[in-house]
Amino acid sequence: MVKMLIAGEQTDATATDELEVVDPATEDVYETVPAGGVDAVELAVQAADAAFPEWSRTDAEKRAEILRKALDLVGEHRDEIVETLTHEQGKPTLEAAGELQHFVHGMHYYADLATKVRGAYQELPSTLGRSYGMVIKRPVGPVAAIVPYNYPLTLMGTKIGPALAAGNTVVVKPASSTPLATLRVAELFHEAGLPAGVLNVVTGRGATIGDALVGHPLIRRVAFTGETGTGRHVAALAAPTFKRISLELGGSDPMIVCPDVDVKAVIKSAVIARFWNAGQSCLAAKRLYVFDEVYDELVGGLAQELERYECGTGWTKPEKPKLRMGPVHTKGGRQELAEQLEDAVSRGAKVLVGGGPPEGADKGYFFRPTLVEGAPHDSRLVQDEVFGPILPVFRVKDIDEAIRLANDTRYGLGSSIWTHDARYIDRAAREIEAGMTWVNQIHYGYDELPFGGLKESGLGKEHGLEAMMDHYFETKSVVVGGLG
Ligand code: NAD
Numbered sequence: 469m470v471k472m473l474i475a476g477e478q479t480d481a482t483a484t485d486e487l488e489v490v491d492p493a494t495e496d497v498y499e500t501v502p503a504g505g506v507d508a509v510e511l512a513v514q515a516a517d518a519a520f521p522e523w524s525r526t527d528a529e530k531r532a533e534i535l536r537k538a539l540d541l542v543g544e545h546r547d548e549i550v551e552t553l554t555h556e557q558g559k560p561t562l563e564a565a566g567e568l569q570h571f572v573h574g575m576h577y578y579a580d581l582a583t584k585v586r587g588a589y590q591e592l593p594s595t596l597g598r599s600y601g602m603v604i605k606r607p608v609g610p611v612a613a614i615v616p617y618n619y620p621l622t623l624m625g626t627k628i629g630p631a632l633a634a635g636n637t638v639v640v641k642p643a644s645s646t647p648l649a650t651l652r653v654a655e656l657f658h659e660a661g662l663p664a665g666v667l668n669v670v671t672g673r674g675a676t677i678g679d680a681l682v683g684h685p686l687i688r689r690v691a692f693t694g695e696t697g698t699g700r701h702v703a704a705l706a707a708p709t710f711k712r713i714s715l716e717l718g719g720s721d722p723m724i725v726c727p728d729v730d731v732k733a734v735i736k737s738a739v740i741a742r743f744w745n746a747g748q749s750c751l752a753a754k755r756l757y758v759f760d761e762v763y764d765e766l767v768g769g770l771a772q773e774l775e776r777y778e779c780g781t782g783w784t785k786p787e788k789p790k791l792r793m794g795p796v797h798t799k800g801g802r803q804e805l806a807e808q809l810e811d812a813v814s815r816g817a818k819v820l821v822g823g824g825p826p827e828g829a830d831k832g833y834f835f836r837p838t839l840v841e842g843a844p845h846d847s848r849l850v851q852d853e854v855f856g857p858i859l860p861v862f863r864v865k866d867i868d869e870a871i872r873l874a875n876d877t878r879y880g881l882g883s884s885i886w887t888h889d890a891r892y893i894d895r896a897a898r899e900i901e902a903g904m905t906w907v908n909q910i911h912y913g914y915d916e917l918p919f920g921g922l923k924e925s926g927l928g929k930e931h932g933l934e935a936m937m938d939h940y941f942e943t944k945s946v947v948v949g950g951l952g
Pocket of ligand 1: 617618643644676693696715750853881
């Protein structure tokens, strides 16, 4: 059993039972962790609260130095962490290594920012005597970081990076099915000199420990990434005590392809944009709108390219020129994909490639990359968030139709447009209702740019200077008077 990390100690002290971490590619139990309960949350929050005064006063240079040292140590244990992530999450080793690299890059970004925090000076009227004002930044206090299963490390990093750099302490709650790489990384942070209680990790079932954590009076800020439904619940729990919250929720990103593109290059990008991580990315091109002029060439080429994928275990490589795709993370997730697809097919959609688990696969939650044409726009395959390797494609006649359909969703996370025509780029930038629009690029979350959703995709931002300044500090005004 791999234990929780509370107040710098590995512990299963308050756990009543254990959780099995199942390898989605084999369906075997890979490891177990304690199923922490409300008591574990209490210990972790108390530890974070006790550690806050000293950590928040620690020199910013020193905080940055500890974080950089921790990241070096993580780098030294790269292979072991990548292996763990591959087994607990299901993603191929190449993708797990990419995730770890992204985590390290993002954490460095915030370590560098730790020393760049500034406030402001303000002249004041002398009505009450000569005085001046300052606008200062104070860390918020203990933070709850709630992380989903699809990117356990990078999505922890987008929370603990700005939180720790700003001088806050954290209790991390990983998804119950992906706690292992998280625990290992947190342990290495302590080995590198992070003081006890500054970073705690509790493991357990979401409903039990998530509720206890979000509702805890000592938690001042909740950084949540997960499904829109869970986010709604978390927002309601945080409301009575007016906790600061950010909610990074579901998405259904449109990808619009205009007639002037290099079709072959766009096909390669579309495959990555949709099928990376077996399609389980919040930022994935989940609906493809293609101008009539290039539709047949693009869809035909895409179907061919998808045939190159082979489903299999993340730690093995297929024979070239095949590409590896891992399983989806849970059996329930695969079942939901099948139901979403069936809903569209029963209403006239046509499956061009894939359509379900590969033939003969008796173990593992595999689902073949799937391309669908003619799905009704009000079907589940278009209106739900489809969290797996299925891509519906649509033929559009012009930019008006493309943008209208792109916005026909309750989500508003990412979006992309593929063209060099400035008029189309301008329309997309202004009119697509999303937190981000990529032009001729796959939907990738840069650490340097603020990112967050509109509509039911969430609230607040992660990444960038904005995430740290707006969400991990309180802005306080100070008036200095008595100056004569
Ligand atoms: P989920 O909502 O099921 O779980 C997310 C986290 O919330 C887990 O740690 C879970 O244990 C916890 N949780 C569950 N019940 C809780 C409760 N009552 N109180 C507090 N926490 C609770 O999400 P998931 O299935 O793990 O992840 C996939 C979802 O995350 C998708 O919808 C995806 O789009 C979304 N996501 C969004 C972003 C983004 O940046 N917008 C990024 C990645 C994933």
